[in-house]
Amino acid sequence: MAISAVRPRARAAFLNRSQWMGILFLAFGVAILLFFGRGLEPGQQAKFGLNPGWVSQAIPIPDLVLPVQPTIYILGSIALLLGGWQLARGFRSADAVLGVIAICFVVAFLTWAARGKSFNLVGMLGSSLVRATPIALAALCGVVSERSGVVNIAIEGIMLLSAQAAVIVATITKNLYLGLGAGILTGAIFAAIHAVMAIKFKVNQIVSATAINIFATGATSFISARFLEKNIDRLNNSGTFPVIPIPLLSKIPLLGPIFFENGIIVYLMLILTVVVHIVLFYTPWGLRTRAVGEHPRAADTLGINVFLVRYVNVILGGMIAGIGGAYFTIGSVGRFDEIMTAGKGFIGLAAMIFGKWNPFGAFASSLIFGFADSLQIKLQILRVPIPSEFLLMAPYLVTMIVLAGVVGRAVPPAADGEPYEKQ
Amino acid sequence: MMPALAVFTGLVIGAIVIAITDANVIAAYGNFLRAPGTALAATWRSIASAYGALFYGSLGSPKELYQAIQIYRSTGDNAPFLRAIWPITESLVASTPYIFGGLAVALGFRCGLFNIGAEGQIGIGALAAAWVGYSITGLPQFIHLPLAILAGALGGAFWAAIPGYLKAKTGAHEVVNTIMMNWISFRLSDWLLNGPMKAPGYRPITPNIEPTATLPRFFPSPIRFHAGFFLALAIAGLVYWFLFKTTLGFEIRTVGANPRAARYAGMSITRNIILAMVFSGALAGLAGASQVLGVDHWVGQGFSAGYGFDSIALALLGKSHPGGVVLASLLFGTLRSGATRMQSLAGIPIDIISIIQGLVIMFVAAPATIRWLYRIRVERIEEVVLTRGWGK
Numbered sequence: 001m002a003i004s005a006v007r008p009r010a011r012a013a014f015l016n017r018s019q020w021m022g023i024l025f026l027a028f029g030v031a032i033l034l035f036f037g038r039g040l041e042p043g044q045q046a047k048f049g050l051n052p053g054w055v056s057q058a059i060p061i062p063d064l065v066l067p068v069q070p071t072i073y074i075l076g077s078i079a080l081l082l083g084g085w086q087l088a089r090g091f092r093s094a095d096a097v098l099g100v101i102a103i104c105f106v107v108a109f110l111t112w113a114a115r116g117k118s119f120n121l122v123g124m125l126g127s128s129l130v131r132a133t134p135i136a137l138a139a140l141c142g143v144v145s146e147r148s149g150v151v152n153i154a155i156e157g158i159m160l161l162s163a164q165a166a167v168i169v170a171t172i173t174k175n176l177y178l179g180l181g182a183g184i185l186t187g188a189i190f191a192a193i194h195a196v197m198a199i200k201f202k203v204n205q206i207v208s209a210t211a212i213n214i215f216a217t218g219a220t221s222f223i224s225a226r227f228l229e230k231n232i233d234r235l236n237n238s239g240t241f242p243v244i245p246i247p248l249l250s251k252i253p254l255l256g257p258i259f260f261e262n263g264i265i266v267y268l269m270l271i272l273t274v275v276v277h278i279v280l281f282y283t284p285w286g287l288r289t290r291a292v293g294e295h296p297r298a299a300d301t302l303g304i305n306v307f308l309v310r311y312v313n314v315i316l317g318g319m320i321a322g323i324g325g326a327y328f329t330i331g332s333v334g335r336f337d338e339i340m341t342a343g344k345g346f347i348g349l350a351a352m353i354f355g356k357w358n359p360f361g362a363f364a365s366s367l368i369f370g371f372a373d374s375l376q377i378k379l380q381i382l383r384v385p386i387p388s389e390f391l392l393m394a395p396y397l398v399t400m401i402v403l404a405g406v407v408g409r410a411v412p413p414a415a416d417g418e419p420y421e422k423q
Numbered sequence: 424m425m426p427a428l429a430v431f432t433g434l435v436i437g438a439i440v441i442a443i444t445d446a447n448v449i450a451a452y453g454n455f456l457r458a459p460g461t462a463l464a465a466t467w468r469s470i471a472s473a474y475g476a477l478f479y480g481s482l483g484s485p486k487e488l489y490q491a492i493q494i495y496r497s498t499g500d501n502a503p504f505l506r507a508i509w510p511i512t513e514s515l516v517a518s519t520p521y522i523f524g525g526l527a528v529a530l531g532f533r534c535g536l537f538n539i540g541a542e543g544q545i546g547i548g549a550l551a552a553a554w555v556g557y558s559i560t561g562l563p564q565f566i567h568l569p570l571a572i573l574a575g576a577l578g579g580a581f582w583a584a585i586p587g588y589l590k591a592k593t594g595a596h597e598v599v600n601t602i603m604m605n606w607i608s609f610r611l612s613d614w615l616l617n618g619p620m621k622a623p624g625y626r627p628i629t630p631n632i633e634p635t636a637t638l639p640r641f642f643p644s645p646i647r648f649h650a651g652f653f654l655a656l657a658i659a660g661l662v663y664w665f666l667f668k669t670t671l672g673f674e675i676r677t678v679g680a681n682p683r684a685a686r687y688a689g690m691s692i693t694r695n696i697i698l699a700m701v702f703s704g705a706l707a708g709l710a711g712a713s714q715v716l717g718v719d720h721w722v723g724q725g726f727s728a729g730y731g732f733d734s735i736a737l738a739l740l741g742k743s744h745p746g747g748v749v750l751a752s753l754l755f756g757t758l759r760s761g762a763t764r765m766q767s768l769a770g771i772p773i774d775i776i777s778i779i780q781g782l783v784i785m786f787v788a789a790p791a792t793i794r795w796l797y798r799i800r801v802e803r804i805e806e807v808v809l810t811r812g813w814g815k
Contacts, residue, residue: 099693157726203789208785210735211781217732222772224772226771289682335558343602390614393611396603403593404595
C-alpha cells in the first residue's frame with residue numbers, strides 16, 4: 001500500500017532495539033526487587049488456591065504455598081540475569097523472553113500482594129476467561145472483517161446495541177436463546193449498515209464506524225431512558241445463562257473449572273475461535289477472504305466476487321460481535337446499563353492487532369486483557385495499597401502498550417481499510 | 424447544501440424515532456383502521472410538542488421578545504427582556520465548548536488524524552484549568568484568568584500529545600489510543616475528584632474557582648452568557664489563519680492530504696503529526712477550560728458529558744473548515760440547549776441528540792446516501808482525507 005512509504009524512518013539511534021530490550025528486562029528485574037522485595041518479613045507465605053471458590057465438579061487438589069521472600073528474590077534475579085544476557089549477547093527471540101519476564105513480574109506481584117493471605121488462583125483465572133470472552137469475540141469479529149479488507153471499529157457500538165436487544169427480547173419472551181438470537185441479528189444488521197457504507201458508498205470506514213458508535217450510544221441511552229427505566233421487570237430483567245459443566249472434562253483439576261464450567265457464550269467463543277481459524281486457513285472461502293483482503297484486484301481477476309466476500313465477512317463478523325454484546329447482558333448480569341461495554345470493543349481491536357489478525361493470537365491476547373481486568377478486582381479485594389481507579393486503568397494502559405508495538409510489530413492485511421473500485 | 428440536507432434528514436428521522444417510541448402514538452395506532460385521523464393527529468402532537476419544546480427551549484419566542492422590548496421601552500423594566508433572551512443565550516453558552524471541540528477535531532482531520540479523544544482532553548483541560556483557578560489566590564484577574572485558560576490548553580495538549588507521539592513514532596493508531604486515553608482520563612478524574620482535588624464536603628467535586636479566574640459574564644445572574652464565546656470566535660479565526668496562512672499550517676495540511684508528497688518535499692511527518700495532535704488537544708482543553716471558567720466554576724464527575732464525541736460530528740459537518748465548524752457548533756449548541764428543555768417539557772430523553780448526530784455524520788460522510796434520497800445528480804467533489812488505516 002502506498003502509505004507504507006510514510007512511516008517515520010528510524011533514525012540512527014544511540015541504542016538499538018535489542019539493547020533497549022535488555023534495558024527493559026533489567027528495569028523489570030529492578031522493579032521486582034525494589035517494589036516487591038523490600039520490607040518483607042522472613043518466613044511469610046503466600047497461599048494460592050487451586051480449587052475454585054464455587055461448587056465445582058473438579059477433583060480437589062492441594063493448594064500451592066510459596067515462601068514470599070525467596071520467590072520474589074528468585075524471580076527478580078531471573079529477570080536481571082536475562083537482561084544481562086540480552087545486553088551482552090542478545091537472545092534470538094527477545095519478544096519471547098519479554099513474555100517470560102512479564103510472567104515473572106506478574107507472579108512476583110501476585111506473591112507480594114497475597115503475602116500472608118490466601119489467594120484463589122483458579123478462581124481468578126476462571127474469571128479471566130469469562131472477562132476475556134467479550135474481548136475475544138470483538139477481536140474475532142475484527143479478524144473476520146479485516147481479513148477481507150474492511151476495518152470495523154464499530155464493534156463497540158454494535159456490541160452495545162446487541163447487548164440491549166438481547167436483554168429486551170430475552171425478558172419479553174422469557175427465553176434467553178431468543179435473546180441471544182436477537183443480539184446476533186442486531187449485530188448482523190448494524191454490521192450490514194457499516195458494510196453498505198464501506199463497500200457500496202465507499203465512505204471512509206473509520207468515519208462510518210464512528211457514526212455507528214455515536215448512534216449506538218445515543219440509541220441505547222434513549223431506549224433506556226424512555227422504556228427500560230420505567231419497566232425494569234417487564235423489559236430489563238432477563239436472568240443469565242446458567243453454568244453448564246461439561247461432563248468428564250470439568251473433572252480435570254485446574255483446567256476443568258477454568259474452561260469447562262462456564263455459560264454457553266464462553267463455550268461459543270471457544271468454538272468460534274477454532275471454527276474461524278479452520279475456515280480462514282483451511283477452506284476455499286478462507287482463501288478467498290484472505291485474497292480479497294490482501295490484493296482485491298488480483299482476486300477479482302481470478303473471478304472472486306470481491307464485494308460479496310466483503311459483505312459476507314463483515315456481516316458474519318457483526319454476528320460474532322452480537323454474541324459478544326449479548327454476553328454483557330444475558331451472559332453476565334441480566335440487565336442493561338448505559339454504556340456498559342466500557343471500551344471492550346476497542347480493547348478487542350487491540351487484541352486483534354496484538355494477535356496479528358489470527359484467531360488464536362487474538363484469543364490469547366484477549367486472555368491477557370481479561371487477566372488484567374480480573375486482576376484489578378482481586379487486588380481490590382486483597383486491599384493492595386493502590387487506588388482502585390489506577391487498577392481500573394490497567395486494561396487501557398495494556399492496550400496502548402500493545403498497540404505501540406513494544407512486543408513485535410504486526411502487519412495488517414495489505415488492503416485493510418481500502419475501498420475496492422471495480423474497473 | 425449537502426450539510427443542510429444531512430441535518431434536515433437527521434431531524435426528520437429523529438422525529439420518526441420520537442413518534443414511534445411515544446406510548447400515546449403506539450396506542451393510537453392500535454386502532455388505526457377505525458380511527459386513522461386520531462393516529463395521525465397523535466403522531467403530529469407527539470412530534471410537534473417535542474420539536475416545539477426544542478425550538479422554544481433553544482431560541483425563545485419572538486413574540487415574547489417583542490413584548491419584552493415594549494415593556495422595557497415603556498417602563499424601563501428589563502426583567503421580561505432578560506427572560507426572553509435567556510434561551511438564546513443558553514444556546515450560545517452551549518455552542519462555546521462545541522466551537523473549541525469542533526476546531527480540535529477539524530485540525531486533526533486536516534493532518535489526516537482522527538482525534539476521538541477530545542472527550543478525555545476536554546476533561547483533563549477542565550481539571551487543569553480548575554486547579555489553577557482554585558489553588559492560586561491573590562492574583563489580579565488579568566493574570567489569573569489567562570493563566571487558568573493556558574493551563575486548560577496545556578492539559579488538553581499533554582493528553583493528546585501521548586497518542587500523537589505514539590502515532591508518529593510507532594504507528595499505533597490514534598483512534599484506539601485516544602479512546603483508551605479517554606477511559607484513562609475518566610478513571611484519573613474519578614481519583615482526583617475523590618482525592619487530591621476534592622472540595623471539603625461529601626460530593627466528589629473540585630472547590631469553586633476564585634472569582635479572579637472566571638470568564639466575565641455580560642448579563643445579571645440567571646444568564647450565563649460569558650466571554651468564552653468571543654474567545655472561541657477569536658480562536659476560530661486564529662485557527663483559520665494558522666491553517667491557511669502559515670507555513671506550519673500548510674505543512675500540516677500537506678501531511679494530511681498527501682503524506683508521500685510531504686515527505687518528498689522535505690517535511691517531517693513525525694513532527695507535523697505530533698504538532699497537529701498537540702494543537703488539537705490544546706483546542707479541546709480550551710473547550711474544557713471555557714466551560715469551567717465561564718459556566719460551572721467547578722468540575723464534577725462526568726464533566727465532559729459527550730462534548731468530545733459531538734465534536735466529531737461538528738468537524739465533519741463543518742467540512743473541517745473553521746468557519747463551517749463555527750456554524751455547525753451554533754446549530755448543535757442550539758439543538759443541545761433545546762434538547763435539555765425538550766427533556767423537561769416533553770419528556771424526550773436528551774440522548775435523541777446523539778441519535779441525530781450519528782445520522783448526520785453518516786449522511787455527511789456518505790453524500791451518496793443524501794443524493795440517493797433526494798435524487799440529486801452526482802457532481803465531482805474534492806475528496807478530503809480524513810484518516811487512514813492501521814498506521815501503515
